[in-house]
Amino acid sequence: MAKPAKMLLNVPAIKADFPILQRKVRDRRLVYLDSAATSQKPKQVIEATTDFYSRYNANVHRAIYELGEEATREYEGAREKIAAFIGARSPNEIVFTKSTTESLNLVAYGYGLKGKLQKGDEIVGTVMEHHSNHVPWHFVKDHKGAVLKYVDVNDDGTLKIEQYDELLTKRTKIVTVTLCSNVLGTINPVKEIAKRAHEVGAVCVVDAAQAAPHMPIDVQDLNADFLAFSGHKMLGPTGIGILHGKPEALEATEPLLGGGEMIREVHLGRASWNDVPYRFEGGTPNIAGAIGLGAAVDYLTNLGMEAVRTHEMEITQYALDKIGRIKGVTTYGPKDVKKKAGVLAFTIDNAHPHDVASILDVEGICVRSGHHCAQPLMERYDLPATARASFYVYNDLEDVDVLVAGIKKVQEVFA
Amino acid sequence: MMADLRELYQETILDHSKRPRNFHEIPHPDASAVGHNPLCGDRVTVFLRLSDGVLADVAFVGQGCAISKASASLMTDAVKGKTKAQAHELFEKFRRMVTGRPGDPVDTPSLGKLAVLSGVCEFPVRVKCASLPWHTLEAAIEAKKEIVSLE
Numbered sequence: 151m152a153k154p155a156k157m158l159l160n161v162p163a164i165k166a167d168f169p170i171l172q173r174k175v176r177d178r179r180l181v182y183l184d185s186a187a188t189s190q191k192p193k194q195v196i197e198a199t200t201d202f203y204s205r206y207n208a209n210v211h212r213a214i215y216e217l218g219e220e221a222t223r224e225y226e227g228a229r230e231k232i233a234a235f236i237g238a239r240s241p242n243e244i245v246f247t248k249s250t251t252e253s254l255n256l257v258a259y260g261y262g263l264k265g266k267l268q269k270g271d272e273i274v275g276t277v278m279e280h281h282s283n284h285v286p287w288h289f290v291k292d293h294k295g296a297v298l299k300y301v302d303v304n305d306d307g308t309l310k311i312e313q314y315d316e317l318l319t320k321r322t323k324i325v326t327v328t329l330c331s332n333v334l335g336t337i338n339p340v341k342e343i344a345k346r347a348h349e350v351g352a353v354c355v356v357d358a359a360q361a362a363p364h365m366p367i368d369v370q371d372l373n374a375d376f377l378a379f380s381g382h383k384m385l386g387p388t389g390i391g392i393l394h395g396k397p398e399a400l401e402a403t404e405p406l407l408g409g410g411e412m413i414r415e416v417h418l419g420r421a422s423w424n425d426v427p428y429r430f431e432g433g434t435p436n437i438a439g440a441i442g443l444g445a446a447v448d449y450l451t452n453l454g455m456e457a458v459r460t461h462e463m464e465i466t467q468y469a470l471d472k473i474g475r476i477k478g479v480t481t482y483g484p485k486d487v488k489k490k491a492g493v494l495a496f497t498i499d500n501a502h503p504h505d506v507a508s509i510l511d512v513e514g515i516c517v518r519s520g521h522h523c524a525q526p527l528m529e530r531y532d533l534p535a536t537a538r539a540s541f542y543v544y545n546d547l548e549d550v551d552v553l554v555a556g557i558k559k560v561q562e563v564f565a
Numbered sequence: 566m567m568a569d570l571r572e573l574y575q576e577t578i579l580d581h582s583k584r585p586r587n588f589h590e591i592p593h594p595d596a597s598a599v600g601h602n603p604l605c606g607d608r609v610t611v612f613l614r615l616s617d618g619v620l621a622d623v624a625f626v627g628q629g630c631a632i633s634k635a636s637a638s639l640m641t642d643a644v645k646g647k648t649k650a651q652a653h654e655l656f657e658k659f660r661r662m663v664t665g666r667p668g669d670p671v672d673t674p675s676l677g678k679l680a681v682l683s684g685v686c687e688f689p690v691r692v693k694c695a696s697l698p699w700h701t702l703e704a705a706i707e708a709k710k711e712i713v714s715l716e
Contacts, residue, residue: 354649406584426651498680500583501631502605502629502631503605503630503631504605504607504629504630504632504691505574505630505631506695508573508688508690508691509570511688512570519605520604520605520606521603521606534606534608534628535605535606563570563579564579564631
């Protein structure tokens, strides 16, 4: 495939915003292809967090002084930006957590374990989930006697959607699915799955960790009840995550953390809770993280999420064409970029993914190798491990070319 | 190949990873242990036949990266005929080599062929790959029942 003459995003200008992309690794230009693990941060995000610590650091929601008001205003301002970013009706639908993992645990604990679920109630997941959308539900099974069921995948990396016909029953209370697989890149038809869940009276819980950074999300259109994602995969800081919930879903959820901030009144032996979403934010929150994530959302909004998605489709198509054509290389997941995000898992004949990653590292290329926190999926495809390249706004076709050259080097070593 | 890459993937290492020695099960072994590195999916089982405290036969099976496979292969050759104490001492020397600093002197007289893995010290994330077979051997010698897990 010929390279498109001009990419939709101005990648050189974007690269210039990311200080880390100016450094060298083992004397080579850093080619960062592991954004599905964590993204790099633009100076706008780094400056927003530094600005908080150097100019208006104070605790939120408590201090009766100017600094505290500024901190609260920026922290709540970030909540508003995130609400707008995903089309929420109100900032009150946005809960700050530390990660997607915490968001999903909050739902499993607060809605599943402590909520209305009864012994024998069913939770329907899929085999392509990240461990963070498997293990919290194991807790609900172990402590509440819930029954776990899983939708399988086809060999092409898509979900066996027809299995929902059988798996969804009136006993189903929770249907959980990833919007985008962190290994296969598969984009799942979550809107349809949420509709099916609602038809049997279940709630739909969505892991959007790999989707929110890379494609437009409209929570009202998806109509899921809970949706979780992380700041650090979308140009934001680590240690800040989001749980979006419909008001009625959040009202039906018990808090995970008891402490300051999440209460209305505390007496010896009893307490009443603050309103949603504050009742889920016990303890001093990651204020700098939230503010940094707000700046990341500004950055992405400025690029335009449609443009981000189109850009990544272009790179992914190019990578599929180039890498898919190398003899002895196998790629996994859908081949149609309309159904696939910028995540490309691959294996090279006679080379273990760990060796692949080490050799690519020497070329300055960062890729992930291993099971990608998705062991059930790896077992399903009978793969001990794969290498995985993932793309973002600061990657271009040249990065793919460097990867292709790196893969050929791996093949030379293991010829 | 670049210098540090050549260090890591020396000809001997590639040879042992492609054609591992002692790569088979020992039927009715006197001891065996399973090692697992969940990070990369490496899994190795080490089998021992003991005779008067000497490792009369050592073999392994499993799947893993070139480094772990080559390390297991070289290890089985190196410890065969050694006493438990000698094997342990060799592991200590091996461990010092792969966790040392690049440029540190390598004790080639005692390490023999194992010295080809000295390049691993330039790649700290790969130390576990090189050490997994040794930890598993130690577990077999100490007859630990549980799976050795390096994470």
